[in-house]
């Protein structure tokens with residue numbers, strides 16, 4: 137007998153149970169943080185049979201309509217009574233202020249401090265800092281914890297002392313470094329020791345584990361070291377009706393480059409009523425756009441991809457349909473209505489109608505079922521490997537409950553990989569990957585001299601706080617929403633910025649492939665850094681001047697466990713504003729990345745004894761040996777990736 141659950145990724149060998157002296161009571165002890173866990177017992181019967189059963193003494197997870205799982209909720213003390221902000225009773229076990237990167241962040245003259253507490257337990261929380269009082273704002277809340285935050289000016293000259301003042305009914309108490317006691321000691325930040333990510337006197341660099349690694353990916357194991365590639369068939373010059381057959385010939389080249397997952401923009405028939413025929417205006421979810429090819433063509437393409445070891449994602453548009461989708465006539469009740477009772481358009485997009493998934497307590501279940509059936513059809517009958525879901529987060533109207541309900545049903549067909557066009561934490565783990573939307577503009581600002589390279593740390597720190605363990609972020613410089621295709625109705629975002637020269641793109645793509653996350657290449661990016669569309673001939677990719685760079689970069693991601701699932705540690709240098717350096721480490725495997733994000737030569741001195749060792753210079757193809765605090769001469773926009781040789 138063993139216990140299996142989300143705490144051990146449903147691994148039936150991870151937590152075996154032992155039988156007590158009574159011969160009937162089985163027992164296992166697991167260290168669990170506060171939170172909600174679903175689980176079962178795996179019984180191994182003498183006849184070799186294996187049965188997974190629910191815990192007869194625990195409630196079932198009611199949020200899961202498909203699977204029967206037992207629920208265990210580990211709560212801090214005091215949660216047995218209902219929370220009230222007016223009862224004078226405070227759940228002190230819930231309170232937490234980590235004197236580290238999670239709860240302290242500094243940005244350009246301002247410091248932000250966070251406190252965790254029980255939701256709805258307190259009337260008001262004030263930060264008392266150096267004689268001033270700052271009301272704290274609720275920034276995030278789930279079933280168990282709420283996070284409050286205050287931001288105050290700080291010049292980094294004087295030491296900072298602070299406590300949290302908690303107002304609960306008539307009771308006012310103080311939470312300090314020694315907890316919630318009448319004589320609380322203040323938390324202290326010593327100015328001379330402070331660096332934005334060094335919060336104590338000890339010179340330990342920023343270390344982040346868990347939230348930014350792919351170690352605990354809930355998705356299929358095949359995905360973990362595979363780069364993703366977005367295909368936009370519209371911009372190739374294929375004859376009408378042949379795109380699927382023609383693009384099939386490109387698959388071996390993508391495979392050769394190191395792509396593992398191929399994401400096709402929507403392939404379904406499009407609506408032209410009130411619009412121009414956007415791929416995201418779907419007329420029939422269960423068919424293939426005849427302008428691109430046939431269902432048989434698509435089936436053959438997926439089979440060819442699988443033979444090559446590639447995986448195929450379909451783009452799915454669950455938020456809205458075209459105005460001539462048959463669902464509008466057959467099921468007007470599946471659409472949002474405007475004030476006049478007419479079917480409403482989705483957001484500002486005149487070519488699409490807004491679907492209505494209902495609200496908690498009265499979900500539009502027939503629509504949920506229909507969307508699931510249409511998605512399941514492609515997984516089951518066409519053997520696709522997952523979806524990229526359009527407008528899947530809080531920017532659209534598809535509720536996260538739908539995704540939680542859908543995921544196990546798709547995974548029951550085969551282990552699918554799910555990418556959400558969203559940057560919301562709550563869509564994990566129903567989705568394996570979300571977009572790192574906010575990093576690319578920061579990278580462009582750094583290369584343009586508008587921001588310090590330290591801004592990358594700030595972004596990583598925000599991600600570490602925001603996203604749950606196991607969430608993978610997709611790293612990119614371009615995608616169809618940004619790329620400036622001249623004849624498109626969108627594509628005016630940052631995209632690939634060539635204003636300061638092409639050379640700066642390489643160090644940024646190195647970051648996209650080596651920071652925790654998964655790199656995306658967009659349609660033809662490997663052929664040119666310029667805003668031109670890729671040619672329809674498959675071999676053209678390999679003749680591009682930048683092909684060797686991308687091929688080597690993707691091979692790095694595929695071959696080095698430290699890169700695709702290692703922990704991240706920041707490495708400081710003598711020019712932290714221009715040079716970004718870090719290590720990724722898994723076990724004995726280490727990869728050291730150093731990029732020069734400036735147009736000047738930099739003599740980088742890495743101030744970290746941990747980098748000492750023997751390495752292979754991945755792109756330079758030579759062996760190097762570093763002592764503690766090595767000095768590395770970097771040309772403008774230079775990038776170096778060193779792979780440890782102690783393996």
Ligand SMILES: [Ca+2]
Nearest residue numbers: 220225257304
């Ligand atoms: Ca209370």
